[in-house]
Amino acid sequence: MHRYWCDVLVVGGGGAAIRAAIAAKEANPRAKVVLITKGEFGKSGVTATACSDRMAFHATLAYTEPGTQDNWRYHAEDIYRIGGCVSDWNLAVILAQNSGAAFEYLDGLGVPFVKRPDGRADQFVTDGSRYARACYTGPKTANHIEEALVKKIKTMDVEIFDHLMLTELITSEDGRRVIGAFGLNTEAAESLEDRGLCLFQAKAAVMATGGAGGAFRVNVYPPGMTGDGYAAAYRAGAELVNMEFIQIGLSSVKTKLACSGSMMRAIPRFVNESGEEFLAKYFPPDTSYEELYNTVFEKGASWPVSNEHRSNLIDIAVFKEIDSGHNVYLDYSENPSGFDFDSLSQTNRGRYQAEIKARVSSGERNRSPFDRLREINPDSIEWLKEHDLDLARGEKVELAPAIQHFQGGIKISPEAQTSLGGLYAAGECAGGQHGANRPGGNALMDSQVFGKIAGSQAAREAETIRLPEVPRVLIQQQRHKLEQLLDMTRGLAAGEARMEVQEILSRVASVVRTDQGLTEGLAQLELLRSKGLHADQNGLAFALETLNIFDVAEMVMRSARVRRESRGPHLFFSCPDDEQPLTRDDQRWAKYIVISKGPEGMRLEVREPVRPKEKLLSALNA
Known part of the structure; x- marks a missing residue:
């Protein structure tokens, strides 16, 4: 068995983990910082692989709407409000206040954010937010962030072990702090001798292992996202929070493409394997075609499922149809029964017009969902074809509710500290900063804000700790x-x-x-x-x-x-x-519900989150 000693051990290989390792080294250049990741460094995990039509990084900059000195307050309130008031307000404030600095750091590393002619970041409105805060590079914003962070960390004296999986956290004799971790070299894992089992003794550790999409049959995560950080922290005695809140969205089973935005606004048919349209039977009996298809259109802007949006009827319908033994598909080859483009509301028709990329005639627009999709998002048709789904030939997109993001995780303080001494958490692995939902683009930003905080705080704590022995x-x-x-x-x-x-x-x-x-x-x-x-x-x-x-x-x-x-x-x-x-x-x-390990198994406790001060909240709602 190989033994390693370090001041700060970072577990994970995505944006939060790399930012934490960089911050730890920046906080204490003399510290020995080690990063271990289960996959290939820089090429595995969510940040390195995730793409969408326009992936967002949520940030409140000096000039961000509404343009006031305290514009961060509106951002914090959006995080808390969209989260259903079951997150910690003080963590929302930290995210909002530090989002601009996180953007500037990445911009300085060369992340190619889209800029306006005046040099300011181009920002747009994402789900539920009141103002335009979403910065982006395009479909690969996350990938560009990962690439920039990888380039940066390679200039620093940080030891990186890839293909090395965390197997267990090690705690002190009294169980109150983390003193190291066991790891397994996955390329030598059939033997526990030599390189297989590794021991890392550490003064402080940062968990940034991402979510647990692999716990579900259908998910949009890359391979290996199995909740290793959640499970190890729980077994070590750390608290977790909000684990019931998981973002679930309708996605392509074959390609993992999120079927949101234009995929819904083209108004496809929802059919089972027999070609039967089934949506109407799961809606209230008096639902008109006009109401039904306006709901489908609006589903494009309310992905993933949410209790607060009527479009959840579509998610429920798809789930129940699958649960009854059917396969479900989106069919773009012909219009759904009773559909007429002019039956969409004036607001929705205006939104459609704003998205047109390759204008077609009104007759073509009314002819089929495929014609509408090639008008508002021709790139999606090409992308699907590249992934062996040819909509032009009438091929259907098999659809299922897919796990997209874990809202909860290891409960953290404003210093990214968990309930265990010496253990910090950041990114999707952490919990408490987001509630039931979050603004679109906040996850990427969160990874950078609390990644930095976790790494720097871990390095500072390590300066005060003697390296303990592992029994x-x-x-x-x-x-x-x-x-x-x-x-x-x-x-x-x-x-x-x-x-x-x-x-x-x-x-x-x-x-x-x-x-x-x-x-x-x-x-x-x-x-x-x-x-x-x-x-x-x-x-x-x-x-x-x-x-x-x-x-x-x-x-x-x-x-x-x-x-x-x-x-x-x-x-x-x-x-x-x-x-x-x-x-x-x-x-x-x-x-919120806090989970911890008790003497007789899993223990759950209902607690009050950290609330905003009444005067501040009323000012935000004014």
């Missing part, structure tokens, strides 16, 4: 755990176990959630857990990821079952056959 018994326990996973006679194969957990979560903790479904899901999860599992042809790291998915699945289902209301992407139904979810209940549920 030999902990090393023996870790070896024993891994050796058990390599015993092919124990329990289920990891691949089989993972598929079963993914099916459970996708059935009971996706768009439609009920007490009955979540209770049954937890019982099924416990039965699977009792059987145990072993590494299969996918390898030891895959088996460890699967164990992490078990922990994440329990967090999601337990917290979802406690919250008996609907808020953001959490739609809670009295029973599966109900047409509408329960309403939002601010009187009882404007609170």
Whole structure:
């Protein structure tokens, strides 16, 4: 087993992790900073791979609307309001106040943000925000940020280990602080000797491992996003928060493309494998075609699902149609029944006109969804064709609710400190800064703001800490755990176990959630857990990821079952056959659920978030 010593250990390879490592080194140039990432550094994880039609980085700059000195206050209020008032106000303030500096840092590194003729950043309005704050480079904003950060960190004395997976955090004897971590070299993971198992002794650590899309069957994440940070922090004793809030959006099963924006505004047919249009049967019986298709159009601006938008009826319809045993498709080859372009509201027709890229005749516009899509977003047609979906030939886009972003995570303070000493968190791995939802573009910004804070605070704390020794018994326990996973006679194969957990979560903790479904899901999860599992042809790291998915699945289902209301992407139904979810209940549920490890298992506590001062909030709402 290889041993390593460092002042700051950063776990992860995306934007938050790299920013944390850079900040740690900038805060203390003498500190030994180590970064470990499970994938190939700079080419794996969400920041390095995510794309969209115009990916946003939310920032309040000196000239950002409304152009006042305190314009950050409107940004903070949007974060808190869009989050459903179940996040910490002080963290929203930190995000808003530091977003401009985060943008300037990246701009200085050469991220090619689109600028106006006067040199200012071009900014646009994203979902739910009152003012234009979204900066961008184009579809690859996140990729450009990753590239710039990678280039920067390579100029610094930071030791980087890729293909090295976190297996467990190590805590002090009293369990109050993190003193290191175990890692597994995934390229030598079939043997625990030599390079396989690694020990990192650290004065402070930053968790920035991203989300857990891999816990669900359909997701838009790259491979390897299995909630390793959530699970390791939980087992070490850290608190997590808001784990029931997961952004879920209708996406292409084949390509993982988010079917938002123009994909909906073209008004395709929603059909099952028999070609039957099914949307109308899940809407209220008196819904007119005009109302139905205006809702489809508006779905383009309300992706992912949200209790606060009527377009959630579409997500519910797709989920229920799939749950009843059907496959669901978007068909662009012909108009849906009863559709006429002029039946769209004047507002929606105006929005359509504003998006035209390659104008067609009014007759063509009314002819088919394909003609409308080639008018407002011809690039999407080409992109799909490059990914083996040819809409021009009438091929349909298979559709499903896909996991897009975890809103919650390891609970942090304004210093990015977790409830454990020596442990910090940033990015999607962290929780409390966003509530049920977030403004579009805030995730990228969050990774940079709290990435910087986490890294610099970890470096400062490390200066005051003596490097502790790791007891030999902990090393023996870790070896024993891994050796058990390599015993092919124990329990289920990891691949089989993972598929079963993914099916459970996708059935009971996706768009439609009920007490009955979540209770049954937890019982099924416990039965699977009792059987145990072993590494299969996918390898030891895959088996460890699967164990992490078990922990994440329990967090999601337990917290979802406690919250008996609907808020953001959490739609809670009295029973599966109900047409509408329960309403939002601010009187009882404007609170968050905190998860921790208790002596008898997972413990959940309902708490009051940090609230804004009344005078400040009333000023914002004036």
